[in-house]
Amino acid sequence: MIDLKNVSKEYPKRGHALRDVSLHVAKSEFVFLTGHSGSGKSTTMRLIHMADRPTAGEVRVAAYSSERISDRELWKVRRRVGFVFQDFRLLPGRTALENVAFALEVTGTKRSEILPRSQKLLGQVGLSAKSGALVHELSGGEQQRVAIARALANDPYVLLADEPTGNLDDRATRGIMDLFWDINARGMAVVMATHDMGLIGRYGHARVLELDDGRLVYDSAATAAAGD
Amino acid sequence: MYAIREALAAFRRTPLLTGLSAAMVGLALLVVGLFGLAAHNLDLALASIEERVEVVAYLRDDVRQNEIDLALQEISSLEQVRSVRYISKRDALERARADLPDFGALFSDLAVNPLPQSLEIELRPGARDPAMVDRVAEAAMAYPFVEDARYGREWVDRLFTLRRVGAGATAVLGGAFALVAALIIATALRIAIFARRDEIYVMRLVGARNGFIRRPFLVEGAMAGLLGGLIAWGLTYAAYRSVYASLFEIAWIPDPWVLAGIGGGVLFGILSSALAVRRHLREI
Numbered sequence: 001m002i003d004l005k006n007v008s009k010e011y012p013k014r015g016h017a018l019r020d021v022s023l024h025v026a027k028s029e030f031v032f033l034t035g036h037s038g039s040g041k042s043t044t045m046r047l048i049h050m051a052d053r054p055t056a057g058e059v060r061v062a063a064y065s066s067e068r069i070s071d072r073e074l075w076k077v078r079r080r081v082g083f084v085f086q087d088f089r090l091l092p093g094r095t096a097l098e099n100v101a102f103a104l105e106v107t108g109t110k111r112s113e114i115l116p117r118s119q120k121l122l123g124q125v126g127l128s129a130k131s132g133a134l135v136h137e138l139s140g141g142e143q144q145r146v147a148i149a150r151a152l153a154n155d156p157y158v159l160l161a162d163e164p165t166g167n168l169d170d171r172a173t174r175g176i177m178d179l180f181w182d183i184n185a186r187g188m189a190v191v192m193a194t195h196d197m198g199l200i201g202r203y204g205h206a207r208v209l210e211l212d213d214g215r216l217v218y219d220s221a222a223t224a225a226a227g228d
Numbered sequence: 229m230y231a232i233r234e235a236l237a238a239f240r241r242t243p244l245l246t247g248l249s250a251a252m253v254g255l256a257l258l259v260v261g262l263f264g265l266a267a268h269n270l271d272l273a274l275a276s277i278e279e280r281v282e283v284v285a286y287l288r289d290d291v292r293q294n295e296i297d298l299a300l301q302e303i304s305s306l307e308q309v310r311s312v313r314y315i316s317k318r319d320a321l322e323r324a325r326a327d328l329p330d331f332g333a334l335f336s337d338l339a340v341n342p343l344p345q346s347l348e349i350e351l352r353p354g355a356r357d358p359a360m361v362d363r364v365a366e367a368a369m370a371y372p373f374v375e376d377a378r379y380g381r382e383w384v385d386r387l388f389t390l391r392r393v394g395a396g397a398t399a400v401l402g403g404a405f406a407l408v409a410a411l412i413i414a415t416a417l418r419i420a421i422f423a424r425r426d427e428i429y430v431m432r433l434v435g436a437r438n439g440f441i442r443r444p445f446l447v448e449g450a451m452a453g454l455l456g457g458l459i460a461w462g463l464t465y466a467a468y469r470s471v472y473a474s475l476f477e478i479a480w481i482p483d484p485w486v487l488a489g490i491g492g493g494v495l496f497g498i499l500s501s502a503l504a505v506r507r508h509l510r511e512i
Contacts (some may be wrong), residue, residue: 034282072438075435075436075437075438076435077435078432078433078434078435078436079435080435083433085230089426089429089433091427091430092426093241102427102430102434103430103434105230106430106431106434106436106440106441107434107435108437108440150430150434151434153434154434154435189394
């Protein structure tokens with residue numbers, strides 16, 4: 001589903017962000033991507049979202065390859081890859097419902113379907129009661145739920161989450177993690193970047209990939225396979 | 229349809245910002261409008277002076293009527309000539325009496341009319357520059373019974389130098405004003421779009437197509453241009469009315485200029501928005 005083949009990424013000023021990384025994430029897998037800050041987690045996420053192109057190697061998401069897709073067609077990948085961030089990136093001045101509806105509206109959903117689908121999505125993240133609240137009236141955890149509902153709007157294959165609990169307290173973090181597992185249980189792959197090893201420890205059954213200085217240095221799935 | 233709805237919604241959501249950018253477009257175009265008003269009136273003034281450029285051919289007293297008729301006909305048929313008027317000695321005297329009433333007694337006491345008969349040759353518009361006028365005067369001088377043909381050469385030369393300088397200044401200043409207006413419009417729309425870069429970011433994030441993202445902004449640019457154009461038109465008209473009422477009579481800008489100004493505002497609004505959006509589309 002997601003394939004990175006010998007991927008390297010070099011930025012003009014920063015130098016190497018990723019060096020020869022190969023990995024595969026299957027449908028309905030839950031993956032933690034960890035490492036120190038600057039280890040290449042965000043770069044990996046950006047490459048999967050095709051916000052950046054690899055300097056060498058190939059990134060594949062379902063049928064789309066970084067080698068063949070044109071800039072004009074990137075929207076196709078974006079609809080298949082949901083993305084949530086540490087800072088939520090919601091539109092201020094709009095309600096929770098409007099933020100979700102916006103994603104449907106700008107991707108060409110029929111007008112008559114936008115409202116019911118937005119409400120359903122907010123229901124899935126447990127925010128039905130707050131659909132009319134403006135973004136600044138919501139707590140951090142609630143804002144992240146709105147962002148997740150928005151990321152799910154176009155029914156993606158995979159949900160990418162870049163430090164999604166970085167700004168949240170313990171309680172809210174648990175709520176968001178439960179939600180991710182819930183989403184994953186319904187068959188959607190989740191790739192979550194975090195440097196919070198304590199958090200990863202709580203979910204020992206998930207696959208863990210560790211990056212260090214742009215190299216993939218640990219893959220729990222490979223280790224398990226080797227141990228078998 | 230979505231584009232128009234979204235552009236209108238943007239006006240509603242951020243009335244201050246969009247209003248401000250329309251006002252900036254309006255003020256930028258007002259400068260162009262006022263300049264157009266001044267340039268147009270300067271042009272009209274010079275044109276009305278130019279209207280008076282004519283060649284007067286003074287005839288000898290002994291010329292026969294049939295010779296005058298022939299000259300009238302021949303000169304009329306020159307391509308530079310609009311009309312030729314014959315002024316008899318009597319006409320000349322009467323005109324002198326009317327034009328110079330102080331000398332009325334002098335003219336009425338004359339036993340012999342000293343004023344010559346003449347042909348007043350009026351020229352076509354576009355045929356009033358020194359070279360053309362000279363050619364007509366030469367043609368008139370070619371008749372043996374024409375004593376002299378005058379047109380105030382120095383005066384015509386000066387008028388045409390003035391017109392050339394006027395046209396040059398209009399082009400340079402007009403171009404500069406238009407450029408300044410263009411920069412102001414581009415900046416205003418860039419600010420308006422910068423304020424909405426979050427929206428563009430989210431649209432890209434969730435997979436909206438570029439054309440889809442761009443369209444409402446183009447419509448918004450067009451609307452800001454149109455609104456600004458109408459503001460500029462209204463203010464320029466107000467300036468025209470107040471000058472007309474309190475200072476002196478001036479002419480209003482020709483309608484095609486007004487339409488070109490507003491149309492230019494709309495086109496430039498679209499273009500500026502397209503450029504400003506393009507920058508943000510590359511960000512993610």
